[in-house]
Amino acid sequence: MTYCVAMRLDAGLVFLSDSRTNAGVDAISTARKMTVFEEPGDRVMVLMTAGNLAISQSVRQILIEDHDEKRSLWTARDMFEAASIVGEAVRQVHRRDAHALRDAGIEFNVSLIFGGQVRGERVRLFNIYAAGNFVEATPENCYFQIGEAKYGKPIVDRIVHPSLPLAEGAKCALISMDSTLKSNISVGLPLDLLVYEADSLQVTRFVNIDERNAYFRMIRDTWGHRLRQVFGEIHNPEWDPAAPAEFSLARSGEADRWAQPVRARRVHPRKPD
Incomplete structure (x- = not known):
């Protein structure tokens, strides 16, 4: 019930997420999938989630309410440590809920895209799995998709490369989302689009997109x-x-x-x- 795509480009980062969480015949609901952790001048981090909504909301809440002065997203020395903290939050929710979910016949299903920049290092982008492990975007594979990825993948495969300008990356992400909306009712408006310019250390551009x-x-x-x-x-x-x-x-x-x-x-x- 989600499609999210993110790109790590030489000029910065592009994030796009939909907001549909249920698409039954007479029950369509929405929830925003993107969360921004920002301390202007020091760090900007963006988290997008797909999968079981209860699991992803629990992970997000752990990260928001983490008051550990020594180890949190607000104190992480770099993006790798920050991605490790997100993975630990996923495993914490797994320890708490996985057994009960399994007894109810429900899979522990969550996937996340996490990216941003901490002052003093380059922009980085990660795909975090349900086990809490993750992979990082590279010049050869500079984008990630989660959720209903197959419909919007062809345009991204053909267009996206690290030297693509941010504006063109945002355009490509929106075309990818439109292709997904056209073919899959489980993905829907409104959308959250965030564009981060490298080294700005603050949200550069953000817009919430609806049918108007x-x-x-x-x-x-x-x-x-x-x-x-x-x-x-x-x-x-x-x-x-x-x-x-x-x-x-x-x-x-x-x-x-x-x-x-x-x-x-x-x-x-x-x-x-």
Whole structure:
């Protein structure tokens, strides 16, 4: 019941989350999936959650209410330590709730994206799993998705690279979200979009997007129209290998087993003697 995407770019970070938590026939509910931990001039951290809402809210509340002066998100020396603290909160909730959930036939299901910057180090981005372990974004894989990721993945795979400007990263994230909204009712508006400029150490840009947002409506209309336009411009398949075509679909002069489909043969019953 969620889609979240985040990108770690050379210029900073882009975070986008939806807010749908239930999508029954007559019961649609929402809850915001993004939480910001900010101390301007020292650190900015963003947490996005997917999975069981009770679990993710418990993890978030532990992090918010953590008053440990020696080890908390507010005192972490770097983003790696901060990601470890988030993972410890996940494991704390697992110790408390996993057995009862298992008895009720419910899986301990939560995943998180966590990223930001602590003064003195670079921007960093992590994907944190239900076991509390995590992986970090790299130049080769500079984005993460959680929740209903498959619908919005193709555009991100083709477009996102570390040198992408932040504005284009935000545009790509919104197109990815629109593709997901189009194909999956369990993801829904409003959206939270946060763009963080590296080394600013404060939230740079944030907007909550609902169905009245003019830019997102333009994205939806333009992307759908242009996809249909490009689709119409691509040549239809040419089946006759002898016909002149720049891109022939059929393979000429190949008589191997791949040139024919696998055929089932009808077996006639034996006649009794």
